[in-house]
Amino acid sequence: MTIRFKNARIMSMKDGEEIYEGELHVKDNKISYIGKEKEGNDKFDREIDCKGNLLMPGFKNAHTHSGMTAMRSYADDLALQDWLNNKIFPMEAKMTGEDCYELSKLAVLEYLTSGVTAVFDMYLAPYDIARCAKDTGMKFVQVSGINKFGPSLEELEERFLKINEGNPLSSFRLGFHAEYTCDLPLLEKISALAHKYKEPLFAHNSETKTEVKECMDRYGKTPTELMDSLGMFDYGGGGYHCVYFSDKDVEIFKNKKLHIVTNPGSNTKLASGIAPIKRYLDAGINIAIGTDGPSSNNCLDMFREMFLVTGLAKLTTEDASAVDALEVLKMATVNGAKAMGLSDADVLDIDKEADIIMIDLHQPNMQPLNNIAKNIVYSGSKMNVKMTMVHGSILYEDGKYFIGEEPEDIYRRANEIIKRIG
Amino acid sequence: MTIRFKNARIMSMKDGEEIYEGELHVKDNKISYIGKEKEGNDKFDREIDCKGNLLMPGFKNAHTHSGMTAMRSYADDLALQDWLNNKIFPMEAKMTGEDCYELSKLAVLEYLTSGVTAVFDMYLAPYDIARCAKDTGMKFVQVSGINKFGPSLEELEERFLKINEGNPLSSFRLGFHAEYTCDLPLLEKISALAHKYKEPLFAHNSETKTEVKECMDRYGKTPTELMDSLGMFDYGGGGYHCVYFSDKDVEIFKNKKLHIVTNPGSNTKLASGIAPIKRYLDAGINIAIGTDGPSSNNCLDMFREMFLVTGLAKLTTEDASAVDALEVLKMATVNGAKAMGLSDADVLDIDKEADIIMIDLHQPNMQPLNNIAKNIVYSGSKMNVKMTMVHGSILYEDGKYFIGEEPEDIYRRANEIIKRIG
Numbered sequence: 001m002t003i004r005f006k007n008a009r010i011m012s013m014k015d016g017e018e019i020y021e022g023e024l025h026v027k028d029n030k031i032s033y034i035g036k037e038k039e040g041n042d043k044f045d046r047e048i049d050c051k052g053n054l055l056m057p058g059f060k061n062a063h064t065h066s067g068m069t070a071m072r073s074y075a076d077d078l079a080l081q082d083w084l085n086n087k088i089f090p091m092e093a094k095m096t097g098e099d100c101y102e103l104s105k106l107a108v109l110e111y112l113t114s115g116v117t118a119v120f121d122m123y124l125a126p127y128d129i130a131r132c133a134k135d136t137g138m139k140f141v142q143v144s145g146i147n148k149f150g151p152s153l154e155e156l157e158e159r160f161l162k163i164n165e166g167n168p169l170s171s172f173r174l175g176f177h178a179e180y181t182c183d184l185p186l187l188e189k190i191s192a193l194a195h196k197y198k199e200p201l202f203a204h205n206s207e208t209k210t211e212v213k214e215c216m217d218r219y220g221k222t223p224t225e226l227m228d229s230l231g232m233f234d235y236g237g238g239g240y241h242c243v244y245f246s247d248k249d250v251e252i253f254k255n256k257k258l259h260i261v262t263n264p265g266s267n268t269k270l271a272s273g274i275a276p277i278k279r280y281l282d283a284g285i286n287i288a289i290g291t292d293g294p295s296s297n298n299c300l301d302m303f304r305e306m307f308l309v310t311g312l313a314k315l316t317t318e319d320a321s322a323v324d325a326l327e328v329l330k331m332a333t334v335n336g337a338k339a340m341g342l343s344d345a346d347v348l349d350i351d352k353e354a355d356i357i358m359i360d361l362h363q364p365n366m367q368p369l370n371n372i373a374k375n376i377v378y379s380g381s382k383m384n385v386k387m388t389m390v391h392g393s394i395l396y397e398d399g400k401y402f403i404g405e406e407p408e409d410i411y412r413r414a415n416e417i418i419k420r421i422g
Numbered sequence: 423m424t425i426r427f428k429n430a431r432i433m434s435m436k437d438g439e440e441i442y443e444g445e446l447h448v449k450d451n452k453i454s455y456i457g458k459e460k461e462g463n464d465k466f467d468r469e470i471d472c473k474g475n476l477l478m479p480g481f482k483n484a485h486t487h488s489g490m491t492a493m494r495s496y497a498d499d500l501a502l503q504d505w506l507n508n509k510i511f512p513m514e515a516k517m518t519g520e521d522c523y524e525l526s527k528l529a530v531l532e533y534l535t536s537g538v539t540a541v542f543d544m545y546l547a548p549y550d551i552a553r554c555a556k557d558t559g560m561k562f563v564q565v566s567g568i569n570k571f572g573p574s575l576e577e578l579e580e581r582f583l584k585i586n587e588g589n590p591l592s593s594f595r596l597g598f599h600a601e602y603t604c605d606l607p608l609l610e611k612i613s614a615l616a617h618k619y620k621e622p623l624f625a626h627n628s629e630t631k632t633e634v635k636e637c638m639d640r641y642g643k644t645p646t647e648l649m650d651s652l653g654m655f656d657y658g659g660g661g662y663h664c665v666y667f668s669d670k671d672v673e674i675f676k677n678k679k680l681h682i683v684t685n686p687g688s689n690t691k692l693a694s695g696i697a698p699i700k701r702y703l704d705a706g707i708n709i710a711i712g713t714d715g716p717s718s719n720n721c722l723d724m725f726r727e728m729f730l731v732t733g734l735a736k737l738t739t740e741d742a743s744a745v746d747a748l749e750v751l752k753m754a755t756v757n758g759a760k761a762m763g764l765s766d767a768d769v770l771d772i773d774k775e776a777d778i779i780m781i782d783l784h785q786p787n788m789q790p791l792n793n794i795a796k797n798i799v800y801s802g803s804k805m806n807v808k809m810t811m812v813h814g815s816i817l818y819e820d821g822k823y824f825i826g827e828e829p830e831d832i833y834r835r836a837n838e839i840i841k842r843i844g
Contacts, residue, residue: 073796079742113805265733267737268734269736270742273737294801300787362829364491364528364532364535365532367837370496370840374495378691379716381725381803383535
């Protein structure tokens with residue numbers, strides 16, 4: 001399959017490259033040409049006139065729990081620990097693998113509306129989620145959320161090996177839920193597994209004050225210090241949320257080249273706090289952005305997250321120039337790809353994977369065209385996503401979905417599931 | 423013209439009324455029936471099958487400067503006073519009335535995408551803005567932004583009288599820009615004018631720390647105390663922004679039944695601060711929501727504002743249950759209408775003005791239907807606005823605009839204006 005995008009504006013997100021007018025060709029799952037308008041007699045299976053709209057790398061949603069769509073607006077307005085222990089965990093105990101598969105598909109629909117081409121997903125039933133990736137065409141980088149309730153280390157190792165063989169849309173990284181849901185022997189075993197495969201480790205880290213305080217009480221160490229002392233970061237990795245970091249935590253993340261995935265929508269809605277993004281940026285840490293799950297956020301909207309990343313940084317530093325728009329776009333694309341191990345899906349360039357979105361500039365919130373990057377970060381919304389292409393396939397275009405199933409069927413089943421387990 | 427909306431869900435926003443399934447009829451500019459499904463042989467000019475989507479009152483954008491669309495993404499990442507004095511004011515000096523007319527039309531397009539059916543607009547060239555209301559069909563409640571640079575009191579009085587005669591889409595309320603752009607004699611004259619017509623007065627108030635400090639230095643009073651001491655609130659009114667209020671300011675607003683219009687997007691982007699909404703709510707003050715102008719926000723998106731109102735309240739009070747979704751929806755609809763003097767356009771009810779929006783529930787971010795109000799506030803986006811009807815006319819439906827002009831022509835002229843004045 002070959003596709004030609006012509007009359008486009010292109011924001012490649014390559015360091016130092018400005019937006020330019022040109023065209024882009026896709027052959028199968030890769031970018032085969034990118035640059036100025038090209039003369040020639042090449043035939044394409046499809047030619048798309050972009051009418052001056054913007055092509056850019058798809059957003060990487062670097063932390064989410066896709067299968068939690070059933071619990072959207074179900075148990076709101078609660079603090080994190082109450083929400084988790086009294087509402088979410090009991091409901092999850094009733095969820096089947098098939099439920100996860102269905103509910104993840106609902107999330108995929110929403111990712112596509114928000115220009116997301118890959119997700120870093122931590123949830124139950126990884127084989128079913130891998131099946132969702134394969135069936136819908138969305139790119140899922142799964143990360144294990146092992147904790148004291150399961151799965152076993154043996155199961156985890158098997159998932160890691162099996163899901164990483166084969167399907168380019170589906171990969172699996174090592175991780176665990178969080179310090180507070182694991183005991184010390186389990187953390188040690190997880191660290192040993194990471195060493196066995198020389199793999200990075202990811203986990204929720206310092207999301208709330210309570211979490212840090214309780215870890216200090218238990219171990220006399222912050223979660224980051226504890227994980228580091230157990231050798232968990234010897235092959236890299238990172239943390240989700242990272243709202244409450246000590247200076248020493250920042251040093252560890254900096255020295256070990258770990259990734260921070262910030263989740264401002266979720267931290268805001270659950271009143272967890274504001275991550276000091278400017279401080280992490282100044283330390284040179286790679287910062288990516290995630291929506292967190294649809295039960296805590298509640299939406300899967302990278303535009304809202306991008307505005308919150310820069311907006312909350314401006315508020316907390318009392319500096320309107322803090323964390324500028326281009327920096328935020330980098331977090332939402334290139335930095336996310338880096339954290340997720342998607343080095344072939346970071347920028348638009350020849351031979352890179354064709355994970356591309358088209359931003360509709362013919363919408364009133366994108367006009368006038370004073371500064372397109374700022375327009376996207378400060379004014380952009382899901383309605384500006386005209387097309388989402390994942391791995392060379394257009395899965396969403398002009399409000400229509402091409403994931404092999406009708407949205408209404410997916411909605412119906414999601415509503416049935418919540419009726420059963422709610 | 424008669425329109426029947428059938429198979430709808432209806433959220434009337436009447437106190438205590440739950441969402442129900444039913445239908446709604448519009449005759450000319452008013453609601454002629456609302457309630458359960460209705461048998462009968464009535465003929466309608468148009469029947470719209472809502473397919474279970476939600477009808478609700480349109481959003482009232484209770485503080486904006488529509489004509490500033492030209493400066494969107496033009497002078498970002500600056501603090502308020504620098505942005506205003508060195509970038510915006512010099513550019514505005516070059517703007518013509520025709521420019522204001524054109525640029526306000528660009529804003530109207532965006533309002534429609536965000537379900538806004540009326541705006542509380544403070545800007546230059548009120549006759550041209552009134553013409554924009556008439557030509558596009560959007561409801562503009564203008565408020566004067568008089569300051570020491572103009573207009574004269576006589577001009578202001580003439581605007582007040584002329585714009586309030588006649589067109590139901592266009593009204594004019596008394597106000598002034600802010601304490602810091604007026605001197606004392608001018609404030610006294612404005613107060614006298616309000617007394618002459620027994621009218622409420624509105625102004626920017628306590629948007630930044632600097633503004634309050636400088637007012638204290640000048641007068642030994644906060645802006646609110648000063649305005650109150652001059653009798654400016656003797657017939658009611660309110661303030662835009664209201665980020666830094668003393669306890670005494672809150673008392674004044676409470677006792678005089680004044681309105682607070684909060685602008686969290688703008689306050690966030692300009693790093694001005696976070697208005698203590700929970701405190702105002704507890705004091706029983708009427709709180710409405712505005713986007714502020716597209717140069718400071720930068721978008722005109724009531725969904726982002728609604729999330730920020732509740733999200734920032736949750737963050738600052740460290741309470742995830744603070745300011746719940748229904749309260750926020752009330753601010754964005756009923757409370758806005760109250761502040762703007764639109765008592766016939768507040769809720770959906772018989773004989774009320776037909777300022778109605780349809781929220782598309784057949785989108786992934788609105789599924790499952792656990793709680794529709796929470797879905798709208800926590801997950802909603804512009805793409806959920808399926809239709810916007812103002813004063814009985816559908817101005818926006820399924821992504822198409824019906825304001826008598828093509829968006830592309832409006833975009834082209836906006837880009838030409840910024841080239842000339844920028």
